[in-house]
Amino acid sequence: MATSEAECLCLCLQLTGTVCNLLSLIFQGCFVFKPSAKKKKKTLSLGEITFVLQDELNRKILDSLLDFTRKCSSTRQHSDWASQMRASEIPTAALVLGVNVPDHDMTFQSLSELLQQSVTPHVASVQAKECGGEGLLALVLERLMDTVVTVDDEEEEETEQTSTQLHKSVHCSLSTLCDWYNAKTMKSKTGTPGKKRSSPVRDDPQQPPVVIIFKDLEAFNPKVLQDFILICSRYVERLPLMFIFGIATSPSTIQHMLPHSVSSLLCIELFQSLSCTQHLATVIDKLILTPQFPFKLNGKVMQVLMSIFLYHDFSVRNFIKGVQLALLEHFHSQPLSVLCCKKKEALLNVMQLSHHDLESIRHLLSFRRYVEKQEPQEQLNLFRDDTHLKEVCQKLIKDLRKYHKNYYPVLRCLHTLTSSLPRYPLGKQVRELHLICLEKNVWENEDYQTAMKLLKMLAKDELIASLQRCVEILQPVKSKKMKKALVELEELLAKFKQLDSKFLLCRLTWGLSLFSNNSYCWWNREWKSTTLLEMNESRRAKKLSPFEVLRNEALEFIDGLVKSHLSPPESQTLNEVCYYSSSATVRRHLNATPRTSIQAALSSPYYYLQNESLKTEDGTVSNAAPDICIAYKLHLECGRLINLYDWLEAYATVVSAAEGNNPDSDNVRKVEEVKHARFIQAVSELEFLGFIKSTKQKTDHVARLTWGGC
């Protein structure tokens, strides 16, 4: 994670175990650090997981980029006729990363690290906002040479003090860079051999390329970029330069930005990264659709996070941050989240629950539902006896874990079966199916019925293939029920195969018998027509073929699995422990609505100030409200243009009414200076908030910038 804030989050939110330690510490007020033996098991924090994931996802494209740089630097050394003849082109990698710009940082970070590790120590990455105008060259030199480059309009005292020789050596031009590069490579040639051995991957220590990464090509000023490329191309014989362009939109932007005379200096190769939706699918797969982490998101929160991703930013990083926020909120707001941890710890924590905590368990909705189903005696026990409740809780926690262990494999099985159906009744992605399942009983869903109908028409090889995949999904699962299901599924598959061989055998013997009859060749027409006839007859009789019987059996089996394991988590007792459900909080934090809040503050100040005197009925503002609220309220009644004097009059009336003066008395007629000043302040505050602006259309008027009102 790039920001320190995120690091903090990662640090304090180690999901497994440690979270519970930390949080139970907070709740119990003691600070005992348990040096857990779980370390052996290699537990990963959320942050680490996501980082590893990012790395894996980018691995392929990064590898190909590395290959590209190596190849380019090696072809430079070749001295065959063709490469000599070729006009000196600068090798350029165009890296298309998609519009989710916030995610790019991490990719470039790991890219430059990898390059530095294995190809070249000379890597500089630049961003458009860092170099407005002519600073690009200076910035590149600075990054590469690790020195302060003197640009003429820059006032720096220290460079004056240093000797003139040094001052010259860092003058802002590429020839300086060339000299520096030559000095560097000469040094490494004569350098200690031990140092070279430390980086054995470097295939060519004498001439490592100089890589310049342009992180956001679109944002660069085209003129600056063109000049930079022109300058670089003059030095390409002396300096093995290489560019990497980070492109957010499409590669054709290169052609929009650079004219032919410039782009002919580049040898551009295209690299396309994974689309962000695929990226997200992997993250969800590894992070959410797994029983590994006890913390879960409920349907609404998932929906909010997904909609932010799909509708607003396409940023996987923001999605992960959203999950982290939910995690923080959950452990912060839900006291029972002490139980949201590894099984052993959870069971231990149950035993340590205080009476107060147990009371809150008794108030849980899901627990009350559970109690209602019990015998009256048991009900009494649950409400009175704390130790009994603890035991029951342990059992319930175990049940919840089992539920999760079964839920995800079955979800995946159902997905593999339905994801290839026409028109995707249950969604293309697992996450869609997951959302459906989180909401209500999936088997009551209409789409599920249609999916099942479609499945009943599936051809044999397709069905067998998807069942085979289900077997693969179920194989690594350790839970008892899943093992049982696996056995049954394998039996079904075996039957399918048997059917296959039986059918073949049947055919063969029949064919042979025909053949032995000697009347027909077994492939001739007559034979075909008879079989067709037979088939038709069987269809007419509505008699199911053995395959159809078996198919129905298999689907009933799947249906059974779904009904027993894919019930929504809300139906599970104690689900509140693991599931974070406050979607409104997440939405408020991640998808802020500044204008709505400002309007809310202005129209009902009580909401924020909590002053009793401000309390009013809907749609009105009390006289005692702050000046800006009164001015705002009054301006809502106006049209597009507001006469300032009328506004002032209205304001003065309201305010003097608040002070208890009779509006008709003489001294109020004249607007006091203080009120005048307060009014002007309120108006300029409104202008600053963007509700009005001055206009030249009419004297003494201001224009409204928002529409609507009362």
Added chain:
Amino acid sequence: MVVVVLGAPGTILRSVWYEEERLLRVAQQMPCREVQAGMLLSLMGQPQQYSYPSIFIYGHRASGKSHVMHVLLKELELPHATVSCVECVSVALLFEQVLLSFFGCDAASLLPRSPSLSDFVRIYRQQCSQSPAKQTRYIVMEKAELLRDTDANLLPALLRLQELVEDNVTIILLSEIVWDKFRPNTGCFEPLLLHFPDYSKGELQQILSQDRHPSYTAEFYSSYINILLGVFYSVCRDLRELRHLAALNFSKFCEPLAEGKVKETDTHKLWRNIEPHLKKAMQTVYLREVSSLQWEQMQQMEEKESGALRGLSAHTHVELPYYSKFLLIAAYLASYNPARTDKRFFLKHHGKIKKTNFLKKNEKTSNHLLGPKPFPLDRLLAIFYSVVDNRVAPTASIFSQISSLVTLQLLTQVSHDDQLDAPKYKCAVSMDFICAISRTVNFDIVKYLYDFL
């Protein structure tokens, strides 16, 4: 009087001041530029004589300007400084490079920080009094057209630098555009003009044939160049590009030879083999749709596989978040529809408005021909809220999407940067692009465009 004798074209260049042998070497290095080189030599005169203060050389790209100057100055060992004006982002760099190459780095270090022209002249005179010129010094300025963008006094001063520094120095300006475009309003010293014409087809053939492959005969390579020019001469006369193309495609040309199918002399068969290939090169690698590296790989691949490789402009698809798509659509509508027609498109009960009589005269021409018009932010949002199919809260991320569309260059901000004062934007995407985008969200944009009513 300088006597310059020019032999028959393509033979030798003669001047009495330099040894024959050296001139021969010079002539060999610049084929087809003997006339211009001879002219230059005569302008330069004897090494110790004062030369004309400034010479302006112009000609198209890759017509040998820099090359001729470089070869002449280098082979004849004349003191010179070559400066590229692209590289000189500040005048300081220019002054420094000139002083560096004439007087060494001690002189260059005398320049103060952010030097003015008079600083340069002062130091030059100071240095030149210590080491006066024995031969004419030459300052060659490549891409001189960029000098027009620098301080107004620089170009006139450079043109009469000889007078200013009282030294035997000549400025040679190289440019792709004519002198008329340089002349400042205030007038200046007129340099001598020298034009480098484009190479003719025969000359190109002669020059290109020189860099033959070492393992093939000159005639063979020359016939290859002939074929190459036959295809490319009509679209490209740039020597550098042609040389590049020649290098890229030669291996393919030699292929049948290596397989032993054809003899070197069988030009017709070789032509039949290479011609479709060259035609394909014209559409791809010449336009830089495909990089030269990829082109080489393609040559090694089988024909059917190479079809999979797509050019740069084939990738135009951009994936955008849902609301960004609608924002872009709204921006497009706002850019290409007259603001007065918004009522007709986005109000439910707009009544009938006849197209002809409610239009101003200039609105009758197609808005797509006129290009996008700027629109204020609130119009964009108003259209956005009416085209997007569900209620959208005006969240911060909607606004941040607008600014990220600006950084992606799909929108451009036309007014100043002050966000408080109703910013204006323009939509910068093409019709095809927006149609593709709106198809993905099932929005029929053509129905909302005034031009297609």
